[in-house]
Amino acid sequence: MNPCGVNPVAVNPVVVVHGGGASHIAKDRKEMVRQGVLRAATAGYSVLKAGGSAVDAVESAVAVLEDDPEFNAGCGSVLNVNGEVEMDASIMSGKDLSSGAVSAVRCIANPIKLARLVMEKTPHCFLTDRGAAEFAAAMGVREVPREQLVTERNRRRLEKEKHCKSAPKPEPQKHLGTVGAVALDSKGDVAYATSTGGIVNKMVGRVGDSPCIGSGGYADNDIGAISTTGHGESILKVNLARLTLFHVEQGKTLEEAAEVSLGYMKSKLKGLGGVILVNKAGDWTVKWTSESMPWAAAQAGKLHCGIDLNTTSITDLDLL
Numbered sequence: 001m002n003p004c005g006v007n008p009v010a011v012n013p014v015v016v017v018h019g020g021g022a023s024h025i026a027k028d029r030k031e032m033v034r035q036g037v038l039r040a041a042t043a044g045y046s047v048l049k050a051g052g053s054a055v056d057a058v059e060s061a062v063a064v065l066e067d068d069p070e071f072n073a074g075c076g077s078v079l080n081v082n083g084e085v086e087m088d089a090s091i092m093s094g095k096d097l098s099s100g101a102v103s104a105v106r107c108i109a110n111p112i113k114l115a116r117l118v119m120e121k122t123p124h125c126f127l128t129d130r131g132a133a134e135f136a137a138a139m140g141v142r143e144v145p146r147e148q149l150v151t152e153r154n155r156r157r158l159e160k161e162k163h164c165k166s167a168p169k170p171e172p173q174k175h176l177g178t179v180g181a182v183a184l185d186s187k188g189d190v191a192y193a194t195s196t197g198g199i200v201n202k203m204v205g206r207v208g209d210s211p212c213i214g215s216g217g218y219a220d221n222d223i224g225a226i227s228t229t230g231h232g233e234s235i236l237k238v239n240l241a242r243l244t245l246f247h248v249e250q251g252k253t254l255e256e257a258a259e260v261s262l263g264y265m266k267s268k269l270k271g272l273g274g275v276i277l278v279n280k281a282g283d284w285t286v287k288w289t290s291e292s293m294p295w296a297a298a299q300a301g302k303l304h305c306g307i308d309l310n311t312t313s314i315t316d317l318d319l320l
């Protein structure tokens with residue numbers, strides 16, 4: 001009971017993660033991908049259960065996915081036209097709208113941790129390329145050898161893409177994309193985090209939607225938190241994250257808002273993608289227009305998980 005005699009809103013902590021909108025996930029990889037998103041949601045939820053903040057939870061969930069070579073972020077990042085890894089990431093707290101982002105960063109394992117340092121240790125929101133690298137060094141972030149982030153699968157993927165490349169189309173990623181998380185903590189604060197290697201065969205210096213606040217994600221306690229995935233150029237053009245939350249502000253449910261904004265991006269640009277959302281009531285939703293999107297959610301001792309439409313499973317959560 002607070003001093004006004006009103007019960008405080010009961011908060012039901014929740015974390016939701018995604019492993020990127022995708023047009024095809026080979027059968028033999030599906031189980032590894034499923035295990036990856038489940039591990040990330042479990043990690044995020046244990047942070048919340050231990051009293052950690054929503055920002056702590058989304059950072060640790062995304063770091064788990066960055067460390068998993070099955071996903072296009074951190075050590076599984078796709079390669080640019082020169083065969084190099086350039087990564088983008090962003091993070092935001094719904095409590096005070098504080099935000100941090102990095103783009104075109106190389107040779108670090110966890111861009112999401114660097115984005116958080118930008119949020120907390122600089123007066124800025126966004127550092128890129130050389131400046132981001134200098135800041136990482138100043139913060140004592142360990143440099144990893146370039147080769148450590150380049151997987152054999154991504155080398156082959158680049159070769160294949162170069163050979164069969166026709167004109168670029170506003171299609172979803174042919175492979176697994178971007179990773180992201182949204183969370184609500186026990187204090188009622190929400191947050192999001194998104195991290196990616198971008199799109200295969202991209203130009204050097206190409207920056208996608210994922211590090212851009214309002215496109216790759218957004219968090220505001222009064223509305224909710226969202227992380228997005230899909231065709232970056234389309235997401236940027238419609239500001240997918242903020243657009244979705246705008247529809248929530250206008251009174252739509254999370255699910256309706258996600259459907260309207262993804263529908264708008266598809267009809268306007270033929271751009272496909274996916275979103276995950278939470279709000280401070282503990283409601284959450286996942287939605288995508290791409291063929292599939294691996295996702296997992298942890299709430300009230302249960303783990304929810306899916307990859308394709310109509311394949312949701314619910315199991316009891318064993319905390320790590």
Ligand SMILES: COC(=O)C[C@H](N)C(=O)O
Pocket residue numbers: 020021022172173176177178196197198199207208209210228229230231232233235
């Ligand atoms: C599914 O793929 C992605 O999400 C890629 C990411 N949105 C980008 O364009 O950089």
